[in-house]
Amino acid sequence: MSRKAKDKPGKSPPQALDIPALVARAEADLALAHYKEATELYKELIKRERRPLWVDGLAACYAGRAHALADKGMLKEALTLWRNRQQLCGKPLFEGPYLAWLIQAGEQVEAVRMLADLSLPGTVRAELETRLAGILLDWPDDTPLALPAESPLLSHRAAALGALRASQLGDWVGMNESLAAIPFRSPYRDLKPLLKTLALLATDRSAAADAIARLPSNSPFPRLAVVLQAAILPDTRWLGKLSELDADSRQLLLDLKGCPDALRPLLLDLARLGEKPHPETWFDYLLRHRRQLPAGLAESFCQRLLPHAESRLQAYTDAFGRLPQVRHMHLAALTVEMRGKRAPALSFWERMAESLSNDPTQKLRAALIWRRLSGIDIAALSDEDHLADSIDYLQRSVELDPDQRETQLRLISALRGQGELQQARGALERALPRFPKDAGLLLEAVQVALAGKAFKKAAGLAKQVLELDPINPSVRQLIGHALFSHARKLIKADNFESARKELSAAAEWLRAAEDISTLNLLRALTSDDPADVGIRDAVAALGGGLAGAFHLALEAGRVGRNVNALLLRGGVNLKAAADAGAVVALARVVEATREPEKALRAALLPLRPLLKRAVAGRYAEADLSVICEAWLRAKENELLRHYAQVALKHWPQRPIFVYFKAASYAGNLYQMPMQLQDQLERAAEESHASNDRHTYQRIQSLFAALDADLSWPEDGADFIDPLDPGDPGAAFEMLLRMGGEETLFKMARQAMGNAAFDLLRKQMGGNDKNFARALIELMKDEMRGIGMPPQPAKPQPVKPPLAPAPRKPASDIQRDLFDD
Amino acid sequence: MTDPYRLLGVPARLHETTAQDAADYDEVIRQAYLAAIRACPPERDRQRFEQVRAAYEAIANARARLGHDLFDAAAPTPEDLLAALQADFQPQLPSAQRLRRVLGGKA
Numbered sequence: 001m002s003r004k005a006k007d008k009p010g011k012s013p014p015q016a017l018d019i020p021a022l023v024a025r026a027e028a029d030l031a032l033a034h035y036k037e038a039t040e041l042y043k044e045l046i047k048r049e050r051r052p053l054w055v056d057g058l059a060a061c062y063a064g065r066a067h068a069l070a071d072k073g074m075l076k077e078a079l080t081l082w083r084n085r086q087q088l089c090g091k092p093l094f095e096g097p098y099l100a101w102l103i104q105a106g107e108q109v110e111a112v113r114m115l116a117d118l119s120l121p122g123t124v125r126a127e128l129e130t131r132l133a134g135i136l137l138d139w140p141d142d143t144p145l146a147l148p149a150e151s152p153l154l155s156h157r158a159a160a161l162g163a164l165r166a167s168q169l170g171d172w173v174g175m176n177e178s179l180a181a182i183p184f185r186s187p188y189r190d191l192k193p194l195l196k197t198l199a200l201l202a203t204d205r206s207a208a209a210d211a212i213a214r215l216p217s218n219s220p221f222p223r224l225a226v227v228l229q230a231a232i233l234p235d236t237r238w239l240g241k242l243s244e245l246d247a248d249s250r251q252l253l254l255d256l257k258g259c260p261d262a263l264r265p266l267l268l269d270l271a272r273l274g275e276k277p278h279p280e281t282w283f284d285y286l287l288r289h290r291r292q293l294p295a296g297l298a299e300s301f302c303q304r305l306l307p308h309a310e311s312r313l314q315a316y317t318d319a320f321g322r323l324p325q326v327r328h329m330h331l332a333a334l335t336v337e338m339r340g341k342r343a344p345a346l347s348f349w350e351r352m353a354e355s356l357s358n359d360p361t362q363k364l365r366a367a368l369i370w371r372r373l374s375g376i377d378i379a380a381l382s383d384e385d386h387l388a389d390s391i392d393y394l395q396r397s398v399e400l401d402p403d404q405r406e407t408q409l410r411l412i413s414a415l416r417g418q419g420e421l422q423q424a425r426g427a428l429e430r431a432l433p434r435f436p437k438d439a440g441l442l443l444e445a446v447q448v449a450l451a452g453k454a455f456k457k458a459a460g461l462a463k464q465v466l467e468l469d470p471i472n473p474s475v476r477q478l479i480g481h482a483l484f485s486h487a488r489k490l491i492k493a494d495n496f497e498s499a500r501k502e503l504s505a506a507a508e509w510l511r512a513a514e515d516i517s518t519l520n521l522l523r524a525l526t527s528d529d530p531a532d533v534g535i536r537d538a539v540a541a542l543g544g545g546l547a548g549a550f551h552l553a554l555e556a557g558r559v560g561r562n563v564n565a566l567l568l569r570g571g572v573n574l575k576a577a578a579d580a581g582a583v584v585a586l587a588r589v590v591e592a593t594r595e596p597e598k599a600l601r602a603a604l605l606p607l608r609p610l611l612k613r614a615v616a617g618r619y620a621e622a623d624l625s626v627i628c629e630a631w632l633r634a635k636e637n638e639l640l641r642h643y644a645q646v647a648l649k650h651w652p653q654r655p656i657f658v659y660f661k662a663a664s665y666a667g668n669l670y671q672m673p674m675q676l677q678d679q680l681e682r683a684a685e686e687s688h689a690s691n692d693r694h695t696y697q698r699i700q701s702l703f704a705a706l707d708a709d710l711s712w713p714e715d716g717a718d719f720i721d722p723l724d725p726g727d728p729g730a731a732f733e734m735l736l737r738m739g740g741e742e743t744l745f746k747m748a749r750q751a752m753g754n755a756a757f758d759l760l761r762k763q764m765g766g767n768d769k770n771f772a773r774a775l776i777e778l779m780k781d782e783m784r785g786i787g788m789p790p791q792p793a794k795p796q797p798v799k800p801p802l803a804p805a806p807r808k809p810a811s812d813i814q815r816d817l818f819d820d
Numbered sequence: 821m822t823d824p825y826r827l828l829g830v831p832a833r834l835h836e837t838t839a840q841d842a843a844d845y846d847e848v849i850r851q852a853y854l855a856a857i858r859a860c861p862p863e864r865d866r867q868r869f870e871q872v873r874a875a876y877e878a879i880a881n882a883r884a885r886l887g888h889d890l891f892d893a894a895a896p897t898p899e900d901l902l903a904a905l906q907a908d909f910q911p912q913l914p915s916a917q918r919l920r921r922v923l924g925g926k927a
Contacts, residue, residue, distance in 0.1 A: 134923040134924040135924045136924070137923045138920040138923060138924025139924070161916075164916045164919050164920060165916050167916070167919070168913055168916040168919070169913075170913055198913075198914075201911075202911055221923050223922050224922050224923055227922060234868075235899075235903065236899045236902040236903050236906060239898070239899070239902050248918070248922050249922055252918050252922050255912055255913075255914040255915075255918060256911060256912070257909055257911060258909035258910040258911040258912050259905075259909055260909075263905060267902070267905075270898050270902065273898050274898075275898065275899070276897065277898065282895075282898070286901075293901075293905075294904075294905070294908075297901070297904055301896045301900070301901060304895065304896050305895055305896060307893055307895075334893045337893070364882075364883070364886055365886055368883065368886055368887050368890055368891075369890065372890075404883065
């Protein structure tokens with residue numbers, strides 16, 4: 001069966017149709033872009049009668065098919081159809097896209113021949129001349145140009161070629177003269193901006209960019225325009241354009257850039273790699289071209305690529321030889337660090353630094369590595385050891401590079417933070433002679449002096465800082481606070497006269513309203529006014545109400561006064577009811593107070609009953625959030641649980657309040673009810689789903705702490721076995737540490753019975769700590785005497801222990817990553 | 821581009837023998853940085869300006885340069901290689917023949 005019969009079953013051949021049927025089918029096929037079929041039908045119609053409408057139809061069929069072929073790049077076929085259109089339909093050749101296709105198809109001779117056709121309309125001729133301008137410039141000298149003598153393509157060609165020759169020689173004056181001879185309507189007119197761009201390229205890129213911007217978009221010289229546009233791109237951005245160009249244009253761009261011939265294939269290859277090739281592909285490229293590249297360049301690039309293309313280590317060794325040992329460690333450290341393997345990275349860096357430390361010329365490098373190791377890198381390994389390790393690294397760094405001020409400062413600050421004041425002072429003594437006028441170091445010296453309670457020394461040092469940096473606000477505060485501290489010490493010793501002098505000195509330095517209020521309170525404490533007006537005024541100035549009472553209680557702790565008595569003198573009524581606003585205000589003060597939790601809790605202790613009663617107040621959600629944050633900060637777990645519970649009554653399942661409630665079990669997390677643990681898991685999911693990252697992270701931290709708290713072995717024997725069998729109390733000591741006093745009490749109550757337990761507890765006068773110690777001693781005695789060890793209570797729920805990530809020896813990792 | 825030296829257009833140097841050498845080189849880098857930001861102020865090309873600033877901070881002094889050499893793990897890019905090669909290129913004027921071929925002929 002023929003294809004035609006298969007495609008169109010039942011269709012009659014055109015010859016069998018009458019005219020109306022032919023017309024209908026021809027129009028329908030043309031409308032559906034079935035040009036081939038429509039062509040046959042129109043041809044049949046024209047055979048019967050040459051009507052203009054049908055001739056136009058046939059011409060439309062040819063045009064449609066020609067466009068379709070040109071779109072597929074079949075320019076020769078498209079041109080043939082266009083010529084058929086002229087011959088069979090009498091349509092002019094120059095209509096439509098014919099000229100453009102001719103030039104694109106490389107039929108320059110035919111295009112030029114068209115210009116000899118005197119019948120061409122003026123506008124078409126001008127367009128054709130413009131399109132042919134480029135071709136005419138590259139016309140072979142041995143091929144005659146069959147153009148009318150008056151054609152501007154001929155008459156202006158000499159000037160255009162002259163401009164090109166002058167530009168080749170860098171004769172810009174000559175070039176401009178030749179360009180001036182080209183009239184503004186000439187087909188060669190667009191040479192002007194192009195050659196001016198070329199002239200400016202080396203000297204003024206910005207002016208070159210302006211020049212080429214003047215080129216019209218329909219210029220007959222688009223290829224040169226693209227090359228010049230690429231050439232004016234800054235830096236290396238032209239490389240990205242290289243692979244988009246045809247062969248001649250690429251070579252022209254490389255000429256303009258001055259690329260030596262030997263490097264051209266390498267650059268073309270480089271352009272094909274793209275901006276961010278895969279590291280291994282990129283490595284292979286460098287290796288492939290290493291001999292064409294300048295000496296050492298491929299080797300250095302390949303080395304830097306090795307951490308990203310680990311699998312090419314052997315290829316590297318084969319090409320360039322083995323890496324020196326230190327460099328090997330260096331690259332291994334970078335490799336494992338990039339993969340987030342902190343422990344082996346640390347190990348490699350340590351080994352590298354050790355190795356460099358022994359080389360006098362490499363001490364600075366070693367110091368930099370030690371310094372870097374003191375930073376965040378090891379934080380994730382072990383918090384317990386982190387600070388000690390940090391200090392060790394900083395000390396090593398300072399030893400090798402004592403002129404690095406920042407490291408000195410970090411070391412002193414870390415030592416102070418660790419309470420190693422003697423060492424901090426030693427480090428200061430070594431650092432200050434090197435940086436005698438350094439305000440930062442002096443400020444650190446002030447902090448060290450304050451930490452050692454050397455208040456006068458601190459004030460003296462602070463004055464030195466101020467001499468160097470008179471507008472330093474923090475040092476003013478430090479002086480004032482140092483004087484406060486000294487005054488408090490004196491008040492504690494009832495040396496009011498001297499304390500007043502210190503306070504007067506502090507007054508000269510302090511400006512903040514809160515500091516002035518504290519100053520007034522301290523002054524009032526040194527006053528012998530029986531009415532305590534000064535104390536009451538100061539409490540009012542410090543916010544009054546609960547906030548003022550808290551400040552007063554805090555100050556009582558600092559100056560060693562009885563809190564309740566002082567609160568009474570300050571006019572604080574602990575039996576009054578507190579409203580929600582007062583509790584919120586107190587919470588804000590607690591949050592803002594930079595005191596240890598112990599001091600905060602001591603100051604809150606007398607207010608606790610009042611705060612428990614105040615839980616019944618009316619609070620907004622935000623208020624309860626602020627309050628819970630404050631109790632969390634002060635580790636006021638009981639208050640925290642009360643307030644979180646109230647919040648959950650109003651806003652059940654709100655993740656943040658579930659978190660607060662769960663966090664109130666801090667220190668005794670194993671006591672957290674299972675129901676609350678389940679709630680916490682749901683809260684984690686909900687906060688994650690609602691993108692509340694902060695709450696989610698906090699809950700995750702709590703889970704981690706919970707896991708650590710509950711990391712009892714499945715079988716208690718494994719846990720107890722390692723303990724000293726000769727010390728039967730060791731298990732109880734461990735139980736006390738892990739489970740807290742309540743767990744110990746619970747177990748003791750079971751072992752002793754309620755009556756004996758309660759009696760003993762009463763005898764201890766309510767001091768749980770002493771009671772716990774007494775219980776341990778008692779149970780140890782019983783175990784020794786009776787030989788029946790009481791079973792340690794097993795807290796619920798039991799989870800497997802979390803093993804801390806061990807620091808693996810570097811050699812193991814090196815075997816995996818860089819073993820060659 | 822990942823190489824701060826190339827970005828600022830200064831030769832990479834890691835081993836200054838004396839403090840004066842190091843100070844002189846610091847000044848070379850500073851001058852290159854100032855020229856680079858003059859050529860590319862933030863209002864013209866913010867991204868480029870940030871790159872230039874980061875490059876300067878990475879190699880502004882001897883310790884920074886050593887630190888960059890030790891801890892920078894960024895992979896070199898094809899752009900870095902081109903910049904290294906391009907430093908020795910001598911831009912030249914194309915021949916009239918090359919120009920004519922690009923002006924005419926088949927695109």
